[in-house]
Amino acid sequence: MAGGHTKRLIVVVGPTAVGKTTMGIALAKHFKTEIISADSRQFYKEMSIGTAKPDVNELTEAKHHFIDSHTIEEEYSAGDFERDALSLLDTLFEKHDVVVMVGGSGLFVRAVCEGLDDLPKAPAVVRERLNGIFERKGLESLQQKLKEVDPDYYHHADIHNPQRVIRALEVYEATGKPFSSYRVREMVERPFEIITVGLNMDRQMLYDRINLRVDMMIEKGLVNEVRSLLSYRNKPALLTVGYAEIFDFIDGEITLEEAIFRIKQNSRRYAKRQITWFKKYGNTVWFEPDDWKGILSFLR
Structure with missing residues (x-):
C-alpha cells in the first residue's frame, strides 16, 4: 500500500x-x-x-x-x-x-x-450456554445479568441486540473481568x-x-x-x-x-x-x- x-x-x-x-x-x-x-x-x-x-x-x-x-x-x-x-x-x-x-x-x-480492542475469545461452551438461556428465557434475563456485572457497558451498548449482549457476557464469564474494561484501546x-x-x-x-x-x-x-x-x-x-x-x-x-x-x-x-x-x-x-x-x- x-x-x-x-x-x-x-x-x-x-x-x-x-x-x-x-x-x-x-x-x-x-x-x-x-x-x-x-x-x-x-x-x-x-x-x-x-x-x-x-x-x-x-x-x-x-x-x-x-x-x-x-x-x-x-x-x-x-x-x-x-x-x-x-x-x-x-x-x-x-x-x-x-x-x-x-x-x-x-x-x-x-x-x-x-x-x-484485543478482546479474549470465550470457549464455545460458554456461548452455547448463553444462547440456550436466550432461547429459553429471552433477552431480558441476559440484559439483567449484563446490568449486574457490567453496568458501564450496559448503559452504553445496544442492549436490544442479542449478539452484543451475549458477546459481553461471554467475555465476562471467560475472564471474570467486565467487557467494558477491555474497551480502552486508542484509535489506530x-x-x-x-x-x-x-x-x-x-x-x-x-x-x-x-x-x-x-x-x-x-x-x-x-x-x-x-x-x-x-x-x-x-x-x-x-x-x-x-x-x-x-x-x-x-x-x-x-x-x-x-x-x-x-x-x-x-x-x-x-x-x-x-x-x-x-x-x-x-x-x-x-x-x-x-x-x-x-x-x-x-x-x-
Whole structure:
C-alpha cells in the first residue's frame, strides 16, 4: 500500500433501507473502483432475503467483496473482518486510488477504520450456554445479568441486540473481568485517508421504506429462508431482526401477521440506533441519499 494518505477509503453509512447500496454502486462506478461490504449478515451465503443483499444486477454493476463470502456454519467476528478487509485493501489500493466501503454494521465499520480492542475469545461452551438461556428465557434475563456485572457497558451498548449482549457476557464469564474494561484501546491510525459519508432522510419516509422492504421480503420467501436455517438458529447472525421474529412464528408463539409487524417495528428501532451510532462516530458528513451532486462536490 502506498505510504501517507495518497489512497482514500470512502465509507458509506446510514440506517437500513436508506439507499446505501445504490450510493455505493454509483460511487464505485464514478471512481472506477470496487466495494467492500461491511454488513455483518451479508457475509453469509445462506442469508439473502432477510439481509437485503444487493441483487444480481447490482452485483454486476460493481465488484463487491464480502458478499456470500462465508457460510453460517463459520464464526466470523468483527476482528476477523478487520484483518481480512485490511489485507484486501492492501491489494485493492495497488490498482485503485479510491475504494468504497458500504455498511450499516457500526462495529464492523469501526473495525476497519479505527481498529478494535484485543478482546479474549470465550470457549464455545460458554456461548452455547448463553444462547440456550436466550432461547429459553429471552433477552431480558441476559440484559439483567449484563446490568449486574457490567453496568458501564450496559448503559452504553445496544442492549436490544442479542449478539452484543451475549458477546459481553461471554467475555465476562471467560475472564471474570467486565467487557467494558477491555474497551480502552486508542484509535489506530490507518495508512489511507478515510472519508465517511452518512445517508439519512425524513424519518417518516425512512420508516415507510423499511415497511415496504419488509413486505417485499415476505413476498420473496423470507419464511422459507428462515425455515431452511432452523438447525442454525442459535448462531449469532440469526439472533437478529427478520430472523428471530420468523422463528417465533415457526414455533407457533405468534401469528405471521404479528411476526411481520414485529419485524417492521424492530427494523425501525434498529434504524434509529444506527443513526445514533453514526452521528457519534468519527467525522461523518450527512447527505440526503439522492444528493449526488452534493456528495461528489464534498468528495472533490
